[in-house]
Amino acid sequence: MSKTTVTIGLASCGVASGALPVAEELERLLAGREDVEIKKVGCIGYCYMEPLVGVERDGKNYTYGKVNVEILRRIVDEHVNGNKIVKEHLILTDGTGKQDSDSGSENSRMEKQVRIVLRNSGLIDPKNVDEYIAREGYQGLAKAVQKMSRDEVIKEVLNSGLRGRGGAGFPTGMKWRFARDAKGTQANASNPNGTDKYMVCNADEGDPGAFMDRSVLESDPHSVIEGMTIGAYAVGASHGVIYCRAEYPMAIQHLDIALGQAREWGFLGKGILGDPDFDFDIYVKEGAGAFVCGEETALIASIEGQRGMPRPRPPFPANSGVWKKPTNINNVETYANVPWILLHGAEAFNRYGHGRSKGTKVFALAGKIKKGGLAEVPMGMPLREVIYDIAGGIENDRKFKAVQLGGPSGGCVPEHLLDTPVDYESINATGAIMGSGGMVVMDEDTCVVDVARFFLAFVQKESCGKCPFCRVGTKRMLEILERITRGEGVLEDIDKLLSLAEQIKDGSLCGLGQTAPNPVQTTLKYFRDEYIAHIVEKKCPAKVCAALIRYSIDPSRCIGCARCSKVCPVKAISGEVKNPHHIDEEVCVRCGLCKKTCPVSCIELSSGDTDPKASVA
Amino acid sequence: MTAAIAGTISNLETRLTPIIERYRGKVGVAIPLLADVQKEIGYVAEEAVEYVGTELGISAAELFGVATFYAMFRFQPQGKYVVRLCRGTACHVQGSGRVAEQLERSLGIHDGETTEDLMFTLQYVACLGCCSLAPVMLVGNDVHGRLTPEKAVAVLEDLRKAQ
Numbered sequence: 001m002s003k004t005t006v007t008i009g010l011a012s013c014g015v016a017s018g019a020l021p022v023a024e025e026l027e028r029l030l031a032g033r034e035d036v037e038i039k040k041v042g043c044i045g046y047c048y049m050e051p052l053v054g055v056e057r058d059g060k061n062y063t064y065g066k067v068n069v070e071i072l073r074r075i076v077d078e079h080v081n082g083n084k085i086v087k088e089h090l091i092l093t094d095g096t097g098k099q100d101s102d103s104g105s106e107n108s109r110m111e112k113q114v115r116i117v118l119r120n121s122g123l124i125d126p127k128n129v130d131e132y133i134a135r136e137g138y139q140g141l142a143k144a145v146q147k148m149s150r151d152e153v154i155k156e157v158l159n160s161g162l163r164g165r166g167g168a169g170f171p172t173g174m175k176w177r178f179a180r181d182a183k184g185t186q187a188n189a190s191n192p193n194g195t196d197k198y199m200v201c202n203a204d205e206g207d208p209g210a211f212m213d214r215s216v217l218e219s220d221p222h223s224v225i226e227g228m229t230i231g232a233y234a235v236g237a238s239h240g241v242i243y244c245r246a247e248y249p250m251a252i253q254h255l256d257i258a259l260g261q262a263r264e265w266g267f268l269g270k271g272i273l274g275d276p277d278f279d280f281d282i283y284v285k286e287g288a289g290a291f292v293c294g295e296e297t298a299l300i301a302s303i304e305g306q307r308g309m310p311r312p313r314p315p316f317p318a319n320s321g322v323w324k325k326p327t328n329i330n331n332v333e334t335y336a337n338v339p340w341i342l343l344h345g346a347e348a349f350n351r352y353g354h355g356r357s358k359g360t361k362v363f364a365l366a367g368k369i370k371k372g373g374l375a376e377v378p379m380g381m382p383l384r385e386v387i388y389d390i391a392g393g394i395e396n397d398r399k400f401k402a403v404q405l406g407g408p409s410g411g412c413v414p415e416h417l418l419d420t421p422v423d424y425e426s427i428n429a430t431g432a433i434m435g436s437g438g439m440v441v442m443d444e445d446t447c448v449v450d451v452a453r454f455f456l457a458f459v460q461k462e463s464c465g466k467c468p469f470c471r472v473g474t475k476r477m478l479e480i481l482e483r484i485t486r487g488e489g490v491l492e493d494i495d496k497l498l499s500l501a502e503q504i505k506d507g508s509l510c511g512l513g514q515t516a517p518n519p520v521q522t523t524l525k526y527f528r529d530e531y532i533a534h535i536v537e538k539k540c541p542a543k544v545c546a547a548l549i550r551y552s553i554d555p556s557r558c559i560g561c562a563r564c565s566k567v568c569p570v571k572a573i574s575g576e577v578k579n580p581h582h583i584d585e586e587v588c589v590r591c592g593l594c595k596k597t598c599p600v601s602c603i604e605l606s607s608g609d610t611d612p613k614a615s616v617a
Numbered sequence: 618m619t620a621a622i623a624g625t626i627s628n629l630e631t632r633l634t635p636i637i638e639r640y641r642g643k644v645g646v647a648i649p650l651l652a653d654v655q656k657e658i659g660y661v662a663e664e665a666v667e668y669v670g671t672e673l674g675i676s677a678a679e680l681f682g683v684a685t686f687y688a689m690f691r692f693q694p695q696g697k698y699v700v701r702l703c704r705g706t707a708c709h710v711q712g713s714g715r716v717a718e719q720l721e722r723s724l725g726i727h728d729g730e731t732t733e734d735l736m737f738t739l740q741y742v743a744c745l746g747c748c749s750l751a752p753v754m755l756v757g758n759d760v761h762g763r764l765t766p767e768k769a770v771a772v773l774e775d776l777r778k779a780q
Binding site: 012013015016017047048205206207208209210211214246247248285286287288289290291302303304305306307308309323364365366367368372373404407438440442446451454455458462464567569570589591592593596 | 644645646647648649652682683686687688689690704705706707708709710711715718719722723742743744745746747748749750751753760762765766767
């Protein structure tokens, strides 16, 4: 029997789902075994099935999901030692042989994906550079530095059609050309435009609902480092900065390890890969929690240690960025694409895609879906396919209501637009944006007015305060939305919201303000009825907004078990044991604990109708 | 001045000197400098900021200007356990608002506050990046996923009982 490798996923999602005790048990069970190797890998994107354990043998690869210590013992006993697959826990087979009766239940999810950015995620040990190198790692860099001129590298990226994956979708090759053409301050003979330039990676990922960058940094940090180094070669940069959220400690740790290894191997440092004119090194700068720092000029201010406030452009960072030096900024996913493009060629990359959007996009799937996690799909796949075929459809088979794309800068896409292909232009046409790729699915139990209020509260809090329209305008919008969710709105509020939205868009300096009204505008466009229901009928159709809902006990079904009164945190429920109970609406805080606790489902949730609080306005 | 400061936070000078030396002569250090101060003292204490500012020739006003801009800095002592409840989109639609209400009720504090017994500090954060486990909270370094209001309170009660 050939050597067996047992993998365990230890990225954040795995650890959060309880992978650590499984890993400990694995090490205990296999201690001293020479025929079996344990490999600690990152995230393969099947977050809903974590913890994941894989068994690789003879070129065949089996992945088990939701593994706990007991299931692990069975896997080791039956599969590792006995070569018998533990079928009921198998989720994925990914071998060289043809799919057979061992097919895992989740195989189709993988078959629909094209993995360029996630090519190594979940397959290699992110702390082991040898494994990255064994899977074509640093070959793109070698090809660029040893066989191509700087201009040829830029041309290749331009031809690939790669666009910024942080959200705005600006052509990466063009950005690189601007930085290449900018004059640095330390010009020399081989690089007449100067070398004192900066290559920055935006790994701040402030969008709530997006976690793809975190996963790439945790699971395959070298791909980002290699992409940045190729970019540095192309634009003539000598300094690299990865600006990473401090809330991502594992990503930072893995990056630091990877940077050390890259220096040891000569992929960073002086005279990279034998090119005497190519000196480049990268350090990690920890962010400090400010959404606006995703904005290029704010990010630069933050790198310089100041408050992260954006400034007007021009000058663009390409000409005057970090410490006023020419600076190129790309996002994590953008850089992770680059090594693959250099190695396989622009044509291989833009074979995938749709219209002016080439390649693939990684989506973070979350919300009311069955299969939350990461998936990388070719551009152009319809939203419906992503949500139903890859994310497994709606949790508890409820009805789809909307999908929120692009975080606070994005919008809600309703059901009748589910056949929209995922590419920059088509998504923009709906009023949402691609953004960094967060996809939060909402079902009929989600109130879109509440969601709009949620995003406004977010941007209002995160506004840096520089522009009055953003600072004060979003505050006013939030106040109106809060009023509407309390049942105190009036019809004129809708016009006010729309007019404020336009003014904030026009009057704000940076992307945060310019896009802040998007969630309100898209929900008003597609779900105006729900706003009207809140305002006119004083009713929350999704039964979410606390002031517009009420809980009541059906006395004919209540068995008087008193469980509800015991769990009620505000003692709003009274009644004698074995007699029907009653909820005091004045005291009730609408937490819903009673409804969840009731063994006979006699507690009803309603909105509108006879709610005394709702008739105030 | 140093003696007076040392009166409020013990060994301030000894505790801050290694941090000051780490950043002496460097530019653009405000964020990591403040982060180190916070790590050492537990929060961004006024006297500590004044002390490092004087030593490094950065005005305390500038340092506070930076500190107040970013979410990671806090200006009050923290509880033994910092409870970071995720209020991201995925957590929101999965009911983290209800979890927040219940935690506030049960702990008797609001966002950013610390319980009187210095056991818990409650903080709402924008996104922990564990969206597939929503709703999520981080207590210390432990992630608790798929929360319900009852489950969240139970986690904290267990910690309190373990005292």
